[in-house]
Each structure stands twice: as C-alpha cells, then as structure tokens.
Amino acid sequence: MTEKSDTASSKGELKNDVHIEKANPGEVSLVANLEALIRNPLAGIPREQLMRDVADFAKEHDLEDILPQLRTGALVAQSPHDLDSIPELEATDREHLVREHTHKWRLPRPLFLTIAICSIGAAVQGWDQTGSNGANISFPIAFGIGAPEGDPNYIRDRWIVGLVNSAPYIASSFLGCWLADPLNHFFGRRGTIFFSGVFCLLSVLGSAFTQTWEQLFICRLILGIGMGAKGSTVPIYAAENSPANVRGALVMSWQMWTAFGIFLGTCANLIVYNVGAIAWRLQLGSAFIPAVPLLIGIYFCPESPRWLIKKSRYRDAWKSLVRLRHTELQAARDLYYIHCQLEVERQYIGQGNFFTRFFELFTIPRVRRATLASFTVMLAQQMCGINIISFYSTTIFADAGADNLHALLGSFGFGLVNFVFSFPAFFTIDTYGRRNLLLFTFPNMAWSLLAAGFCFKIPRESTAHLGLIFFFVLVFAAFYSPGEGPVPFTYSAEVFPLSHREVGMAWAVATCLFWASVLSLSFPFILATFGSTGAFGFYAGLNVVALVMIFLFMPETKQRTLEELDYIFAVPTSKHMAYQTGTWLPWFVKRHILMDKSAKLKPLYQFDRTLQGDDVSEVIEHEHTPHAKSETVVSEKPHDEKL
Structure with missing residues (x-):
C-alpha cells in the first residue's frame, strides 16, 4: 500500500480508511478500492511459480494424490478466457469448461438435490x-x-x-438469527439446517394444541428460533455451493419457494376453514408437513466446500466439490481459486471470535459496506409493505367487506400471484441484475399500493369496491415477487466475506425479521387508528424512501464469484454514490427519457490488468445498464463470460 508516510501499514492500520490513498500498481486494496478494480488472485504469477505454489499447497493439505488436477485447475483459474494456452487440458475437460457457459443449467444431481432441500426449507418458512x-x-x-x-x-x-403474530419474528431477530453463527461454527451448514428444522416441526405441532393465547405466544417464540437460524443459513448454503453464473437464480429459490410455501399455506387454510372450532388449530399445525422432508433430505446433501475450507478440511472440501461439479478438474480449479482468494481476504480482514466479528461488521470498511447494503435491502423488504398483506390479507379483505370464505380466497389469490410472478426473477436475476430488478419494481409497488388504499374510499355498496382492492393488491404482489421478493436473501447471502458470512447473514436476517415483528405488532393498531387508506398510503411512501436508499447504497453483484465481491465492496460508499448520481443517473435520463441513443455509460468496475500481461485484453462489464442481458465490451481476443 502507498501511504502518506510511505511505510508499510500494519493489519490494524489496513482497516482504517484515513491514511490510505491508492494501491500500488499491481495491487488492489480490499480496504479502499479507489480504482474500482477486480483482481484475479492468480493473475501475473509466472507459470513455474504457480506450479510450485500448487505443489506446496497440495503437500501442506495432503492432496498430493490430486496434484495433476490441481495444477491444471490452477492454470484454468488463472486464464479462464484463454483455454487454448493450456496444453495439459484434455478435450473432455475443455468441453465441460465451455459448457459451463453455453449450457449453464445442466447442473450435477447433488447440486440440484441441495437446491431442492434448500427450497423445502424456504417452503417451511412461508x-x-x-x-x-x-x-x-x-x-x-x-x-x-x-x-x-x-x-x-x-x-x-x-x-x-x-x-402473537409477531412472536416468531421477535424470537428470530433477537435469538434465532444470532444462534446461526455458533451453530454454523460447530455443526456446519447442514447441521444448523437440521437443528432449525426440528424447532420448526415441534413448535407448529405445539401451536395446534395450545389452550391460551399465552401458550400460543410461547410456541410461536420457539418457532422463531428455528426460522431465524434457518433463514440465516439456507441462503448461505445455497450460495456457497452454486457456480457464479447461476448463483443468483439458485439462491433466489429461497424466496420463490417461500412464496410457494405461502401459497400452500393459503391452500391449507382454505381446505380446513369450514371444519368448525378446530379450523385455526389445523391452519397453524399444518406447517409441520414440509418440515419432515427437510429433516430427512438434508442428511443426503454435501456440506458447503467453503465452510470446509474455512475449517482447513481441504480433503472434505475436495470431495464436496467433486459432487457439486461435473468434473474433477472443475472441482480442483474451484478448490485452489477459493483457497487463494481467501488467503487475500485473511490478509486484509482476518478472523476472530463472534463478538470481534460482530463489531467488525461496522468497523472494517469492506465488511461495513456489505453490512450497509444488506441492511438496506432487508429493511426495504419490510418498508415495501408486503408483509401487511402476507400477515393480514385475510383481515384486510374481511375489513373491505368480504365474508370469511371470500377473504380466504383473496389470500389464496395473493399467494398464487406471489409464487407465479417470482419465476421471471429466476431468469433475470443473473442477467438483468439484483439492483436493476429493485429499481424497476419499487416505483410500481408504490403506485399499486397507493391505488389499493384509495379503493377503500369507494362505497362498499359498489361492486367495484372489493374487486379493485383485490386487483391492486394482486398488482402489488406481481411487482414484488420478481424484485424485492427474491433479492434480499440472495444478496445478503453473497455480499459478506467468508470470515464474516455467518454473523453478517445473521445481522441481515435479524434486521429483516425485527422490522417484520414491528410491522406485525403495529399493523392492527395502525389499521384501527388510521384506517385502510391511511395504512396503505403510509407504506406507499416508504416504498419511495426504500427506492432512494437502494439507488445510493446497493452495489450490483450479478455474475461475480463470491471472492470477486471482496473487490466490489472495497469500493468506498462515497465513490459508489457519486457514480450513481453523477454518471449513471444523467446517462439514464439521456438514454431512456430523452431517448438519446448516442448516450454512453462509463462503467464503474473494471478488471485490473497491471499484472496480467499483453495477452489479457480489456474487459469491462456494463452492469448498470438496465437490459435483460449484461453488455460486455471485449477486445479482439475471446474472454470467459464470468469476467
């Protein structure tokens, strides 16, 4: 690093923005990435040195039996855009490497199983x-x-x-989410998911047999412990097992299948609504159904290779990656690449106990920026008002004049739309991007929620009264589902460095569920005091506030490896905000409002080429361009799309 004193800084000083001006040529800082560069940690290493490094790595971690795969994998990780320069690469391996991008949805069965079990965990949540x-x-x-x-x-x-309704979210935000860190430390991702599944199974069965509201309140507090630990772990588990080019789509299965769980719950509510006095008991207890396959299925899934590497269990990480990738070469490539980037991460960020890492969420610049971004996107999920529908749609429709059956049918329709309209995000979250999905959907959520509120002013005698309320609630859900629905948990699971991933995700989910508890606790009072129009109008205004926060504080993460995101979040927040307001916004106005086709967008991020030699040409990804597919400016030589 170049400092004002021209002396090398200590690790403690590296965590301070004050004295850092600029990285030396060939060095990219994870503290203050002022040039917005993204580095491949293997770039610029001479071939002979790289081979020696790989041999030392294999010897240190007792992996010498796979040394040939590690050597070839390291060469592929160093030059993923130039496979022809690697004579050791066999034709079969070359074909699989190309198919990673041309047939990205042909995933290994164990990876599909992992995502399926994560999806069941999400359905339990919904x-x-x-x-x-x-x-x-x-x-x-x-x-x-x-x-x-x-x-x-x-x-x-x-x-x-x-x-009573807010009890799970209170327990999640104050206990369940924070238990995820020690549970992950001792039992891994799979063990934590099993632990949370037990709580989600027993607590809902207990809720069905309660005799007082106090007993129901306690059972729902216990449910919250499981929900918090599960919500803090499942998205991380999915993110760490998934390839970068489809990670967003696979991790967003959390929200898509949470929406499916909501839909199944509304179906169960309808099925038993007319069985008499025990209807509410069956409605609460039916949630045990998806918890059973979750507890059984998680046993058959591979453990997260990144968690295993964090524990220095490289042999087990290798076995896990072999299951999660098509070939041993791909597994070796990812194993060595992850190891090298994590070594860079440890140099700048280090590791500590839970309390140290919690305070570092707000003190280490790279981690603090991830904390701010995850806080923003999680808070926005509650500010948008979706949970006033998720928690109270039946009550809202009943207040609008619907009888019990039609109120439940309205909730069923909401659950169906919430699930169906999450599918577009499955195909756009890794191309259109997390950030752009939110910037598009939030304005539409604001006006549709406001319209639903004003429809309560229509006289109840009019057939349009209930019909328009129902219509605009569904429009709101249709815009929520592909945007603020899948993005928060996907985004928060990937933005933190591995050293702080558990505590960071706990912070993010606790933020989400704490404000969900506030909303759940306060909405009946708000509804009683201000009426439906006032309540809906209030949340419509919060959508606008959330839109501004996302625009200023939330960097894009699509199609980056989890390790590359270290460089994205090393860019100072002030630089990111200045780019959005001074470069992106004027370009957007010229291009999409004034329809000036000649307007060009200067990108914020680009790859560092100072150590990569003449054979590596320029690649700049225009990740702020709001189109369905990312635009890439590439020089004459072909490049790996991931770059």
Missing part, C-alpha cells in the same frame, strides 16, 4: 407465516381476545393479536 394469516379470523375469538370495534377492550386485543 407456510409458517401463512398459518397465522388464516387463523387470525378464529383464534382471537377462541382465546377471548377478539373484542369487536367499539368495545373498551378493542385496542388492547388488537395489540395482543399483533404480539
């Missing part, structure tokens, strides 16, 4: 949320906390109902 939605009609009356409007106990009972 079903757990929806059981209380249908039960809200009945359990308050059964427990004597359903006083009608005008009764002296009406406001008190509204607060109690809100407290």
Whole structure:
C-alpha cells in the first residue's frame, strides 16, 4: 500500500480508511478500492511459480494424490478466457469448461438435490407465516381476545393479536438469527439446517394444541428460533455451493419457494376453514408437513466446500466439490481459486471470535459496506409493505367487506400471484441484475399500493369496491415477487466475506425479521387508528424512501464469484454514490427519457490488468445498464463470460 508516510501499514492500520490513498500498481486494496478494480488472485504469477505454489499447497493439505488436477485447475483459474494456452487440458475437460457457459443449467444431481432441500426449507418458512394469516379470523375469538370495534377492550386485543403474530419474528431477530453463527461454527451448514428444522416441526405441532393465547405466544417464540437460524443459513448454503453464473437464480429459490410455501399455506387454510372450532388449530399445525422432508433430505446433501475450507478440511472440501461439479478438474480449479482468494481476504480482514466479528461488521470498511447494503435491502423488504398483506390479507379483505370464505380466497389469490410472478426473477436475476430488478419494481409497488388504499374510499355498496382492492393488491404482489421478493436473501447471502458470512447473514436476517415483528405488532393498531387508506398510503411512501436508499447504497453483484465481491465492496460508499448520481443517473435520463441513443455509460468496475500481461485484453462489464442481458465490451481476443 502507498501511504502518506510511505511505510508499510500494519493489519490494524489496513482497516482504517484515513491514511490510505491508492494501491500500488499491481495491487488492489480490499480496504479502499479507489480504482474500482477486480483482481484475479492468480493473475501475473509466472507459470513455474504457480506450479510450485500448487505443489506446496497440495503437500501442506495432503492432496498430493490430486496434484495433476490441481495444477491444471490452477492454470484454468488463472486464464479462464484463454483455454487454448493450456496444453495439459484434455478435450473432455475443455468441453465441460465451455459448457459451463453455453449450457449453464445442466447442473450435477447433488447440486440440484441441495437446491431442492434448500427450497423445502424456504417452503417451511412461508407456510409458517401463512398459518397465522388464516387463523387470525378464529383464534382471537377462541382465546377471548377478539373484542369487536367499539368495545373498551378493542385496542388492547388488537395489540395482543399483533404480539402473537409477531412472536416468531421477535424470537428470530433477537435469538434465532444470532444462534446461526455458533451453530454454523460447530455443526456446519447442514447441521444448523437440521437443528432449525426440528424447532420448526415441534413448535407448529405445539401451536395446534395450545389452550391460551399465552401458550400460543410461547410456541410461536420457539418457532422463531428455528426460522431465524434457518433463514440465516439456507441462503448461505445455497450460495456457497452454486457456480457464479447461476448463483443468483439458485439462491433466489429461497424466496420463490417461500412464496410457494405461502401459497400452500393459503391452500391449507382454505381446505380446513369450514371444519368448525378446530379450523385455526389445523391452519397453524399444518406447517409441520414440509418440515419432515427437510429433516430427512438434508442428511443426503454435501456440506458447503467453503465452510470446509474455512475449517482447513481441504480433503472434505475436495470431495464436496467433486459432487457439486461435473468434473474433477472443475472441482480442483474451484478448490485452489477459493483457497487463494481467501488467503487475500485473511490478509486484509482476518478472523476472530463472534463478538470481534460482530463489531467488525461496522468497523472494517469492506465488511461495513456489505453490512450497509444488506441492511438496506432487508429493511426495504419490510418498508415495501408486503408483509401487511402476507400477515393480514385475510383481515384486510374481511375489513373491505368480504365474508370469511371470500377473504380466504383473496389470500389464496395473493399467494398464487406471489409464487407465479417470482419465476421471471429466476431468469433475470443473473442477467438483468439484483439492483436493476429493485429499481424497476419499487416505483410500481408504490403506485399499486397507493391505488389499493384509495379503493377503500369507494362505497362498499359498489361492486367495484372489493374487486379493485383485490386487483391492486394482486398488482402489488406481481411487482414484488420478481424484485424485492427474491433479492434480499440472495444478496445478503453473497455480499459478506467468508470470515464474516455467518454473523453478517445473521445481522441481515435479524434486521429483516425485527422490522417484520414491528410491522406485525403495529399493523392492527395502525389499521384501527388510521384506517385502510391511511395504512396503505403510509407504506406507499416508504416504498419511495426504500427506492432512494437502494439507488445510493446497493452495489450490483450479478455474475461475480463470491471472492470477486471482496473487490466490489472495497469500493468506498462515497465513490459508489457519486457514480450513481453523477454518471449513471444523467446517462439514464439521456438514454431512456430523452431517448438519446448516442448516450454512453462509463462503467464503474473494471478488471485490473497491471499484472496480467499483453495477452489479457480489456474487459469491462456494463452492469448498470438496465437490459435483460449484461453488455460486455471485449477486445479482439475471446474472454470467459464470468469476467
């Protein structure tokens, strides 16, 4: 590093932005990446030196039996764009490397199994949320906390109902999410998912047999422990096992199948709504169904190779990668590349105990920027107002004049739209990008929510009253599902360095679920005090605030390896904000409002080429361009799309 004193800084000083001006040529700082460069950690290493390094790595970690694969894999990782320069590469391996990009959805079966089990875990999360939605009609009356409007106990009972509904989110944000860090440390990703599944199974069965609202409140607190640990681990597990070019689509299965779980929950609510006094018990208890295959299936999945590398279990990481990739060469390439980038990460960031790493979320610049971005996108999920529909849609439709059956049918329609419209994100999140999906959907969520609120002003006698409310709620859900639905958990699972990934994800999910608990607790009171129009208008305004926050604080992460994101989040927040307001926004106005086709966008990020030699040509990805596919400016030589 070049400092004002021209002396080498210590590790402690490397964590301070104050004295750092600029990296030396050939060096990219993970502290203050002022040039917005992205480095391949193997770039510029002479072939002979690279082979010696690989041999030393294999000897140190008892991997000498796979030394030939590691050597070839290291050469591929060093020059993924120039496979013809690697004579050791066999034709079969070359074909598989090309097919990674031309047939990216042909994934190994163990990887599909892993994503399927993660999807079941997400469905558990969604079903757990929806059981209380249908039960809200009945359990308050059964427990004597359903006083009608005008009764002296009406406001008190509204607060109690809100407290019961918010219980899982309170427990998740204050305990469940933070347990994920020590659980992951001792038991790994799979063990933590199993632990959380046990809580999600037993607590919902207990909820079905409660006799007082206090007992139900305690059962839902226990449910929150499982939900928090699971929500903090499953997206990380999926992200760490997935290739970079489809990681977003695979990790977003969390939200897509959470939406599917919500849909299944609304189906269960409808099926049992007319069975009498036990209907609400069946609605709450039915969420045990997806928890059973989760507990069984996680046993057959491979452990996260990055977690195994973090534990210096390189042999086990190799075995896991062999299962998760098509060929041993691809597994060897990823094993050595991950190891090298993590060595760079440790140099700048280091590792510590839980409390040290928690405080470093706010003190180490690279980690702090990830903390801010994940906080922004998670908070935005609650600010957008989706959970006033997820938690209380049946209540909202009933207040709009629907009977119990039609209120449940309205919730069923919401759940169906929420699931169906998550599919577009599956195909766009890795091309259109996480950030662009949000910038497009948030303005549309704002106006549709506002329109739904104003429709409550239509006289109830009019057939348009309930119909338009229902319509605009579905429009809101249709815009939410491909944007703020899948992005937050996908984004938060990938932005933190491996050393801080568990505690960082715990922070992100705790942020999300804490504000979900605030929303769940307060919305019955807000609805009673301000009415439906005021409540919907309030959240429409919050959508606009969230849009501004995302625009300023959230970098794009699409098609980057988890290790490359270290360089993205080493760019100072001030530089990112200046680019968005001074470069991207003027370009967007000229190109898409004034329709000036000659407008050109100067990219923020580019690959560092100072150590890569003349054979490596310039690659700049225009990741801020809002098109369905990323645009890449490439010189004469062909390059790997991942760059």
